[in-house]
Amino acid sequence: FHSSPCHSYRLANGRIGMLLAIIVEKRLELVKQVSHSTHKKLTACLQGQQGVDVEKRSKKLPLTTLAQCLVEGAAVLGDDSLLGKMLKLCGETQEKMALELILFEFTIERDVVEPLYELAEVEIPNIQKQRKHLAKLVLDMDSARTRFHQSSKSGMSSNVQPGAKGEHLREEMEEAANRMEICRDQLSADMYNFVAKEMDYASYFQTLIEVQAEYHRKSLELLQNILPQIKAHQETWVEKPCYGKPLEEHLALSGRDIAFPIEACVTMLLECGMQEEGLFRVAPSASKLKKLKASLDCGVMDVQEYSADPHAIAGALKSYLRELPEPLMTFELYDEWIQASNIQDQDKRLQALLTACEKLPLANGNNFKYLIKFLAKLDDYEDENKMTPGNIAIVLGPNLLWTTQEGNITEMMTTVSLQIVGIMEPIIQHADWFFPGEIEFNVTGNYGSPVHTNHNANYSSMPSPDMDHSDRKHNDQSRRPLSVATDNMMLEFYKKDGPSAQGPRKPS
Template identity: 80%
Template sequence: KMLRLCGEAEDKLAQELIHFELQVERDVIEPLFVLAEVEIPNIQKQRKHLAKLVLDMDSSRTRWQQSVKSSGLASNLQPSGAKADALREEMEEAANRVEICRDQLSADMYNFVAKEVDYANYFQTLIEVQAEYHRKSLALLQNFLPQIKAQQEAWMEKPSFGKPLEEHLAVSGREIAFPVEACVTMLLECGMQEEGLFRVAPSASKLKKLKAALDCCVVDVQEYSADPHAIAGALKSYLRELPEPLMTFELYEEWIQASNIPEQEKRLQALWNACEKLPKANYNNIRYVIKFLAKLTEYQDMNKMTPSNVAIVLGPNLLWPQAEGNMTEMMTTLSLQIVGIIEPLIQHADWFFPGDIEFNVTGNYGSPLHVNHNANYSSMPSPDMEHGERRQHEQARRPLSVATDNMMLEFCKKDG
């Protein structure tokens, strides 16, 4: 539809241009052609002819004067003889021709000057025709632009990676970001028992391809069901590439202060208070993610991803300070404090976010134009598990790569 709208606009612009060029040719170029190709050349021709006649007259006068001198007559006497008479007649005839030509040239010049107003009108007409052409073209574009903008704004499949959460949700009409829902629903089907999920680095080419597919709101479930690490990597990339973390810059200090409270009950209450202050879009999406991560940890005996491990590899993708630091600084205990925020959220997900959640919110992995898959996750087993005690950590930073997560996990193991 966008191509059709733009094509119609360009077609009408082309028609206006054709009309403009035809009008200029009829009202301006053709009249000026007579001036440029007939009248001005005639004047130039007359001037050249006059110059030649003047040379002829000067030559005749010179010959007559030489004849007078050679006769030996005095300057006050009239020359005599047939030759002198002939030269004098030739001189007078040449002078007469010069006079006639000069009069003709003067007449042509006066006629040209008399028509100067008409010629000026042609140029005025040119400007007026140009102005009318541009007015019509502008009106045409102003008529099409609202339609083109409306079509663009209504376009559902806009890139989501690296875009603000609110913008993506507003454009797509969703409550849960498309990459989040698509990745979570696929992982629920094929990745819950995968060892090292979110920790093992995926194939770079697979990850790049999946991110591009998610940006187009099209996912081939069959292709990626055999590679849950690529799906997990895409989810982490989306969260990491948000301009602002899901848990917001504004509440960063409050999250950190809450994690520093020694008493567990008060600490959990402070974290709950911070959750309640999240904007609606952020709250809905962090609730969705935390509920999923809690479900993932139910399979920790198989996937080895305890709440602590999940918090290590995913926590810095959910919350980071606004001022970025270097890698060395990020790998210190500053990174570990965010783990102390995310881990209790996962461990007490049902207390922070009471109620059941339907992960397959839209019933498909794409926009209404791309219905790829429907899934029912109610039959998935939820084995019992024992939660590890929550670790207290210090301030964290945003990870720079998937490899960073592995280093952080090893760091925590040594620290524990």
């Protein structure tokens, strides 16, 4: 039997179709698995309840709950507090963010989640059902053909013409073949459509990224719009921390020329602490010092309470100077100060120190002058407080000038500290020459004049037992000023090995 070219062509095409069908069937199952898994994970990412309106979906969002909490908190605290203002602004912003999130999830659900579900749970399963149905129709056709052929053979063997039964079997076979052919054509069309629509299926993921990008752009725009308002409220808020903050920042924010802790402590000490023995040397109670620093950070000074505790006031002033990010006498001028201290000729040394003073930035210069004029007044009570210019320089100098370079404690207790004493002592001794004229210490006029009482009996010359470790140890001990205990050790060292107590001659 020799087949015609047309028959061979159909046979070849049939084989190609079968191979394509096998390949597509395998791909169908893989795409179904991936689509189903992606749909499941993507659905889990949606925070709102699916298939409900905006209002119901909004109530389920964590962002909406957070926004409500913030707004309620703002109402409790009130708009007259900075925290209340921040809560209100943030609450309103979170509410807008929640709305953007709802719109984002609606779009994702409509344009990505639902199409993926349709692909994984409807389109591909329908093609797979069609394939199973075709397999059944093929079996039906084979069965009908077998019955027809058996009937034909039986008739041929008995030389009997096919009757009504044979005709019925032929029609049944042809009908089964026709149904199979229609189903196969439909299945082929569905498979070709599936292959052709791969670009459409891929576009679901492009849409996912595009919608995410738009959502994040809008969210970022919301946040960027609210940030200037938040910063403006913070910048205009009067009550700002001052400890550990740059001097110029504190002065700019508070609208002052003299730092609040410096003025508050100096004014108070002028009224109630000038005769206290060991002022700036004797350690205050750690708890009292901590409380005073906290109150100064809030812009508050209880005159009546702290007038009875001058050592706490002195400690708070030292702490403020010590905790400045940059020393009052600046890092930039450090080498110049040290070089001036090494000059042997006293008049030339004073002139060099004056030159360095004049190079201080305006804010630093104003506060340094204010402090030096106060320390000169403290020296007027030397007989009562036992604080000579040299002693004052020892305990306060390292809080006014230090280096950025690393160093050890021994070095700080010897060469460097002695150099700083050599800078501070003559400046205090000759304050009126460095800074001529009188100065008004109570710049803001906010402090009273409590009666002075002596409280030395309540203090020892060593740190108090309740001074905790964090108050003794500072962030950068290798270059930061040392503790009160070290101040006392330096006093002894200075008396033995330091420059003479007489100091330089009065400048001409």
